[in-house]
Amino acid sequence: MTATLSVTLTLLLIEDDAGDAFLVEELLKQAEAPPKIIWARSLAEARTRLTDEVQCVLVDLSLPDAHGLEALEQVLELAPPHAAVLVLTGLRDVQVGVDAVQAGAQDYLVKQDVDARLLARSVRYAMERKRADLAQRRLVEADLLAQENSRLEHGLLPTPLLHTRALDHVTRYLPGRERTLLAGDFYDTVETPDGSVHIVVGDVCGHGPDEAALGVALRIAWRTLVLSGQSGDRLLRTLDKLLRLERNAPEIFTTLCTVTIAPDLRSAAMQVVGHPPPVLVRGGVADLVPNAPSGPPLGIFPDVEWTVLDVPLGDDWSMMLYTDGLIEATVGGAELLGTDGLLSVVRAHGSIDLDRLISHVDSLTDDLAVVLVSRRRAP
Numbered sequence: 083m084t085a086t087l088s089v090t091l092t093l094l095l096i097e098d099d100a101g102d103a104f105l106v107e108e109l110l111k112q113a114e115a116p117p118k119i120i121w122a123r124s125l126a127e128a129r130t131r132l133t134d135e136v137q138c139v140l141v142d143l144s145l146p147d148a149h150g151l152e153a154l155e156q157v158l159e160l161a162p163p164h165a166a167v168l169v170l171t172g173l174r175d176v177q178v179g180v181d182a183v184q185a186g187a188q189d190y191l192v193k194q195d196v197d198a199r200l201l202a203r204s205v206r207y208a209m210e211r212k213r214a215d216l217a218q219r220r221l222v223e224a225d226l227l228a229q230e231n232s233r234l235e236h237g238l239l240p241t242p243l244l245h246t247r248a249l250d251h252v253t254r255y256l257p258g259r260e261r262t263l264l265a266g267d268f269y270d271t272v273e274t275p276d277g278s279v280h281i282v283v284g285d286v287c288g289h290g291p292d293e294a295a296l297g298v299a300l301r302i303a304w305r306t307l308v309l310s311g312q313s314g315d316r317l318l319r320t321l322d323k324l325l326r327l328e329r330n331a332p333e334i335f336t337t338l339c340t341v342t343i344a345p346d347l348r349s350a351a352m353q354v355v356g357h358p359p360p361v362l363v364r365g366g367v368a369d370l371v372p373n374a375p376s377g378p379p380l381g382i383f384p385d386v387e388w389t390v391l392d393v394p395l396g397d398d399w400s401m402m403l404y405t406d407g408l409i410e411a412t413v414g415g416a417e418l419l420g421t422d423g424l425l426s427v428v429r430a431h432g433s434i435d436l437d438r439l440i441s442h443v444d445s446l447t448d449d450l451a452v453v454l455v456s457r458r459r460a461p
Contacts, residue, residue, distance in 0.1 A: 368434075
């Protein structure tokens with residue numbers, strides 16, 4: 083019966099015995115597509131012939147310049163990463179063959195038992211096992227990389243610096259890209275020593291790792307500026323300058339909303355920078371913060387001034403800052419939620435429940451970052 087080796091390949095035979103080498107060549111000539119065979123009589127000779135062209139290596143472990151597993155280890159080190167390795171042994175060296183497989187060879191053959199069909203099949207199976215091993219290794223490496231990326235992305239998400247117990251603080255962060263934890267949307271909360279609570283929610287236009295990295299840079303810069311005492315237009319101009327320096331293309335812009343809640347928690351100063359206006363619930367009445375936005379996004383016009391919105395809060399209030407991924411979510415099949423729909427949901431429930439609000443939409447088509455802050459009612 084004709085041996086089954088249907089794909090022409092290049093095979094390196096490392097064998098010092100001319101008779102054994104001739105036998106291997108004659109047996110493989112019976113294959114459906116006989117391989118191109120390169121013969122090396124020693125490991126030293128094989129070093130010059132183990133090129134990327136070689137797809138499979140047959141090696142005798144009794145060579146003049148290397149013996150046993152030492153020979154195999156050197157072959158495995160020299161062979162191309164894609165090449166399968168089969169070990170040739172004698173009857174008395176069967177255990178060596180088993181040890182060779184454990185050391186990294188794909189298979190072993192006992193010379194005295196080899197015929198054309200077995201040899202062709204062993205070469206083919208060894209190459210399939212090599213491909214499977216490489217695929218498994220790539221899967222493991224991809225999984226490890228994904229775990230490292232996950233840990234990195236988790237580390238880049240903010241931990242709010244909030245000490246007051248008079249406020250409830252809830253966040254949600256949902257990237258639009260699959261298999262990722264970080265997107266171009268960003269948020270943060272910082273309480274400064276004077277008791278003021280500073281909040282930012284922002285959105286870098288576009289999707290992908292570059293936008294996610296830029297969002298992280300802007301968030302960290304915002305936190306640093308707040309902790310250093312900057313606020314208002316001075317802070318925004320610094321962020322605008324950073325954005326222009328770090329972005330990959332001049333059309334990249336960023337919208338954001340930044341809020342500073344006064345130490346007595348009864349009022350807030352707000353700048354809505356080309357961003358959707360926050361939802362404010364005061365005394366059970368829900369509405370959008372009026373007169374927003376207070377200026378264009380960052381990265382579009384130079385020397386911009388943004389209006390500061392003074393927002394009275396009172397004693398009983400909740401405020402939700404969000405990115406446009408929320409209002410651009412679909413409801414009822416294809417209709418966008420929009421700000422009117424968002425207000426309708428909040429008013430229907432009488433309060434803001436983030437989980438219930440997000441579950442109300444059918445699907446998110448964009449990244450989403452939400453910060454909900456509420457003043458706790460006195461006992």
